[in-house]
Amino acid sequence: MTIEMKIDGPETVNRTDDMAQGVLGRDSARPDGLAKATGRATYAAEAHPEGMLHGVLRRAPGIGAVRCPNLEAVRAMPGVRAVLRDARMVRNAAQGMADEAPVQGVDEAAYVGQPIALVVAETFEQARHAAQRLEVAIERTDLPIDPDAVEPEVPEAKQSSQGDLDAAMRNAALTIDADYTTSSMNSAAMEPHAAVAEWDGTTLTLRGALQMLRFNRNELADSVGLSAEHVRILAPYVGGGFGSKLGISADCVAAALAAMELGQPVRVVQHRRNVFEVNTRRSETRQRIRLAADADGRLIGLGHEALVSNLPEETFAEPVVQASHFAYPGAARTLGIRIARIHRPAAGSVRAPGEAVGVTASEVAMDELAYAAGVDPVELRLRNIPEEDPERGVPFSSHRLKAALLDGAERFGWSGRPMAPRQRREGEWWIGTGMAAAFRVNMVVEAQARIRLHGAGAVVETDMTDIGTGSYAIFQQVAAELLGLPLAQTEVRLGDTALPPGSGSGGSVGAASTGTAVWLAAMELRRQIAARLGCDEAELTLKDGTATAGNTRQDLADILSGAELTGTGHVKPGDAAEKVRQATYGAHFAEVAVNDVTGEVRMRRMQGTFSAGRILNRRTARSQCHGGMIWGIGMALTETMTHDRRDGHVVNRDLAEYHVPVNADVPPLDVHLLEERDPWAGPMQAKGIGELGICGAAGAILNAIHHACGARLRDFPATPDRVLAALE
Amino acid sequence: MRPFDYQRPDDRDAAHAAARDGATFIAGGTNLVDLMKLEIMAPDRLVDVSRLGLDGIGDADGGLRIGATVTNSDLAADPRVRRTYPVLSRALLAGASGQLRNKATTAGNFLQRTRCPYFYDTDAACNKRAPGTGCAALGGEMRNHAILGGSQHCVALHPSDMAVAMRALDAEVEVEAADGTSRALALDDLYRLPGDTPHIETSLAPGDLITSVRLPVPLGERQVYRKVRDRASYAFALVSVAAVVRMEGGRIAEAALAFGGLGTRPWRDAEVDALLAGEAPGEALFDKAGEVLLRDAEPPEGTEFKLPLARRVLKAVLTEATR
Numbered sequence A: 001m002t003i004e005m006k007i008d009g010p011e012t013v014n015r016t017d018d019m020a021q022g023v024l025g026r027d028s029a030r031p032d033g034l035a036k037a038t039g040r041a042t043y044a045a046e047a048h049p050e051g052m053l054h055g056v057l058r059r060a061p062g063i064g065a066v067r068c069p070n071l072e073a074v075r076a077m078p079g080v081r082a083v084l085r086d087a088r089m090v091r092n093a094a095q096g097m098a099d100e101a102p103v104q105g106v107d108e109a110a111y112v113g114q115p116i117a118l119v120v121a122e123t124f125e126q127a128r129h130a131a132q133r134l135e136v137a138i139e140r141t142d143l144p145i146d147p148d149a150v151e152p153e154v155p156e157a158k159q160s161s162q163g164d165l166d167a168a169m170r171n172a173a174l175t176i177d178a179d180y181t182t183s184s185m186n187s188a189a190m191e192p193h194a195a196v197a198e199w200d201g202t203t204l205t206l207r208g209a210l211q212m213l214r215f216n217r218n219e220l221a222d223s224v225g226l227s228a229e230h231v232r233i234l235a236p237y238v239g240g241g242f243g244s245k246l247g248i249s250a251d252c253v254a255a256a257l258a259a260m261e262l263g264q265p266v267r268v269v270q271h272r273r274n275v276f277e278v279n280t281r282r283s284e285t286r287q288r289i290r291l292a293a294d295a296d297g298r299l300i301g302l303g304h305e306a307l308v309s310n311l312p313e314e315t316f317a318e319p320v321v322q323a324s325h326f327a328y329p330g331a332a333r334t335l336g337i338r339i340a341r342i343h344r345p346a347a348g349s350v351r352a353p354g355e356a357v358g359v360t361a362s363e364v365a366m367d368e369l370a371y372a373a374g375v376d377p378v379e380l381r382l383r384n385i386p387e388e389d390p391e392r393g394v395p396f397s398s399h400r401l402k403a404a405l406l407d408g409a410e411r412f413g414w415s416g417r418p419m420a421p422r423q424r425r426e427g428e429w430w431i432g433t434g435m436a437a438a439f440r441v442n443m444v445v446e447a448q449a450r451i452r453l454h455g456a457g458a459v460v461e462t463d464m465t466d467i468g469t470g471s472y473a474i475f476q477q478v479a480a481e482l483l484g485l486p487l488a489q490t491e492v493r494l495g496d497t498a499l500p501p502g503s504g505s506g507g508s509v510g511a512a513s514t515g516t517a518v519w520l521a522a523m524e525l526r527r528q529i530a531a532r533l534g535c536d537e538a539e540l541t542l543k544d545g546t547a548t549a550g551n552t553r554q555d556l557a558d559i560l561s562g563a564e565l566t567g568t569g570h571v572k573p574g575d576a577a578e579k580v581r582q583a584t585y586g587a588h589f590a591e592v593a594v595n596d597v598t599g600e601v602r603m604r605r606m607q608g609t610f611s612a613g614r615i616l617n618r619r620t621a622r623s624q625c626h627g628g629m630i631w632g633i634g635m636a637l638t639e640t641m642t643h644d645r646r647d648g649h650v651v652n653r654d655l656a657e658y659h660v661p662v663n664a665d666v667p668p669l670d671v672h673l674l675e676e677r678d679p680w681a682g683p684m685q686a687k688g689i690g691e692l693g694i695c696g697a698a699g700a701i702l703n704a705i706h707h708a709c710g711a712r713l714r715d716f717p718a719t720p721d722r723v724l725a726a727l728e
Numbered sequence B: 001m002r003p004f005d006y007q008r009p010d011d012r013d014a015a016h017a018a019a020r021d022g023a024t025f026i027a028g029g030t031n032l033v034d035l036m037k038l039e040i041m042a043p044d045r046l047v048d049v050s051r052l053g054l055d056g057i058g059d060a061d062g063g064l065r066i067g068a069t070v071t072n073s074d075l076a077a078d079p080r081v082r083r084t085y086p087v088l089s090r091a092l093l094a095g096a097s098g099q100l101r102n103k104a105t106t107a108g109n110f111l112q113r114t115r116c117p118y119f120y121d122t123d124a125a126c127n128k129r130a131p132g133t134g135c136a137a138l139g140g141e142m143r144n145h146a147i148l149g150g151s152q153h154c155v156a157l158h159p160s161d162m163a164v165a166m167r168a169l170d171a172e173v174e175v176e177a178a179d180g181t182s183r184a185l186a187l188d189d190l191y192r193l194p195g196d197t198p199h200i201e202t203s204l205a206p207g208d209l210i211t212s213v214r215l216p217v218p219l220g221e222r223q224v225y226r227k228v229r230d231r232a233s234y235a236f237a238l239v240s241v242a243a244v245v246r247m248e249g250g251r252i253a254e255a256a257l258a259f260g261g262l263g264t265r266p267w268r269d270a271e272v273d274a275l276l277a278g279e280a281p282g283e284a285l286f287d288k289a290g291e292v293l294l295r296d297a298e299p300p301e302g303t304e305f306k307l308p309l310a311r312r313v314l315k316a317v318l319t320e321a322t323r
């Protein structure tokens, strides 16, 4: 039996808090942790089916028509089994939730780095050597690669305007009008994209490094020309994705095509240098932000207009202004996204698409307004919390920004901070503090999950992935809580398209969407148990494997008496999103040291307070926030993909030159999670938290740099050369 | 990666014999293996030098003799080095990561190749990797490239931290040729400027085996190594300065300054050292040292920031060393 639920309105009963097991919300270890720490969790590339061949992708060295003059010679090299130049190979990874093949083809390279051949050989070394020997001749086409050098598209659906911002800017007591830029960035997940494909003549089985299997299955089927029933994808463990594994990737499609052609399993692992090119990156942005405020710093107008880029035919445009629609008031509002069609590698969703870069820039602008108004930056935000969604006029489902700001300020020790910059010096170092608000939209997507309950415990099943976030842990907790089982008796199976389709991991939707499906499945089982006991579900208390109804208590095993019960949950988004504005909120505080001699910035400490509905597992939630804040450090200080000005290729495509923060860059991080119940978030009243921690984090750091040394940086990251130029 | 032969002899004669047949030495492999995977270097034959008994550190004429295969970790931790050559310890510990330093060796560190991203990109033109093909860095994206010692053919930086300290310490490398003859080379003679042959980086002949490095008694006790980088650890120097200074009666008696992040080879400029010798420390003097150091600097587009950065760091280092 299935419980289906559409989220159309607020949940009034809050059954979750009635449960008795006491495991949900706790700081709880990952059930998959030991296997991962001891190397027993097998990631995509670690499968070695009998007879497996090795494929290596060859990249296009230029943009234009592709020829491989020595193709036959390479085919004849030792160990080489095939050189695939199949028109079904994909140009770049599919966008998240594309559900169909991305742009395909190998004869025209649309960007430098596009995979244009797969060399398959008996050993990895042979394949790599042959791929390196494969000559690629490009008949170069002169296509634009600089976002500032083309006339951008201005899609109507991405522009919005209310009131007269120009007039507001003219009449305002205080205005800010500034341009901010953020760099092209890469997810740089630890596990490179990898696939092992097997073909038995009817069914294609693919072990992949992917985030959203129910979409990936259709994308793969469409790419290779099979129907989806003949495709099975397995991804029980994924070593980080951060958006770069949302859509089917070049390694998967190429491995599948090779396995189908050769009748042997084929493994394709992207080299780290491919990872930087072939999968979607975060677009660089140029953002103009205008703020019009009264003398007290209360906003009367707000403009946020961004230029982003992508390859032709890609539907994604970095939604930079996503939070600006609801974050702050102001009757006059102009928001918009323009898209430069250029031939850098494809852009797509990277952790918190939109807010990660948009909130960063707008929180720096808010800091500039605070200084223009002479108002403490926390106080400025408090003065600008809207009563209702400032554009749509609908209420907020819940809104905890004020609580987060006050809590964070208290824990950080913000009060008494001198407003003026350059007040504290330790040797060569300027010390300063800064803060920013965090905003992130919240979404629910369709998801299903099944629970099988038998005498010895429960098994949760869905094709949902755990990309390092803690899906295994929280689904175990949800099911155990509702079914009154110890965690150890609740098993979770993920990452297999043979299981009911979950939401996939992306956009912070997994916990609340698939988690709700698990919740519904467990609720269905509670009803079945209640029916067996002849009572109402609401009268049932399940705890430690026993059921209590009225004044009788019975072991669950006895109630089941050998039977296996199955419950399925199915959640769908309804029209709640139209009735209310739903988001998650937080506040970042940072202390930095800026070296007066070198312009180097070192983090001293960071504090984040976040509110995201019910917290399902304090440990995994905190870990997500830590990760987000560390990403903020990277965005603020170190991370840039450099594109060659002549052909747009990624110059620094390895982890020695693309600088993610290392341990020494990360100071003590303090995360506090607020208790919140958002009734519009379904029966668990939980929202996504995987991306909130990055939103605005870099802004707090940039604002702290200003407070430390007086330099207002508007181009991120604040590398030493940029800080030095501002100091000089 | 091309198939290759690998051999790990226990004595130098066997190593020399292999070298005479064109074999390439491999030590920690932290640089060479990466380059082999990308086929930037593609030797047919490797001779592992790790069992040649070149892993000792001993006294030599009041100074120190460091075996070629002493790891960067061991060298940095050696009590004599820490006591008498602290600039070397600090430079080593400022480089790479703990894991890499455990593998990386003294000779390998000297001979590591540039990190210019166009050198690493086998689809790009590079005179160092493929002589005569041109330089894709020039006109491309340059940031961590050399502002001193470059040519129109190559502006690739020498990335080593260790070698910068070694230059300030007047280290000499001891070399055995494939025919068994030995010689010693000052670093000034070891490293070549790129000129129009950027693929020839040192004066070593094929088959030359570095056996050890000799450090003389340091000219001064005041030693500083300072490295500026894009993140707090695990990044190459944007600018680094090694200083060895001897003070006498409030004046600088002698100074040896060497620089990383600036030159196509670990940089030392006799005129900078000469300018400082005999002078009373002070801001004007230090500014002058910066001017002299950078008098011939030609920063390629994108590297201009190194000029003020080098001046500032030099000044801060001299201030610290003469305080």
Ligand SMILES: Cc1cc2nc3c(=O)[nH]c(=O)nc-3n(C[C@H](O)[C@H](O)[C@H](O)COP(=O)(O)OP(=O)(O)OC[C@H]3O[C@@H](n4cnc5c(N)ncnc54)[C@H](O)[C@@H]3O)c2cc1C
Pocket: A656, B024, B025, B026, B027, B028, B029, B030, B031, B032, B033, B049, B068, B069, B094, B095, B096, B097, B100, B103, B104, B105, B106, B107, B108, B109, B110, B111, B112, B159, B160, B161, B162, B208, B209, B210, B211, B234, B235, B236, B237
């Ligand atoms: C990610 C990363 C970050 C790094 N960061 C830094 C940094 O910040 N600072 C820094 O200074 N370095 C850094 N390094 C470089 C590192 O220091 C070098 O890779 C290392 O020192 C090389 O030593 P090895 O013994 O591994 O040399 P190998 O890779 O074994 O050899 C390098 C070269 O030396 C030759 N060779 C080795 N031994 C001998 C010998 N006895 N005689 C003659 N020739 C010989 C080899 O033939 C080869 O050409 C980094 C490296 C990596 C991969």
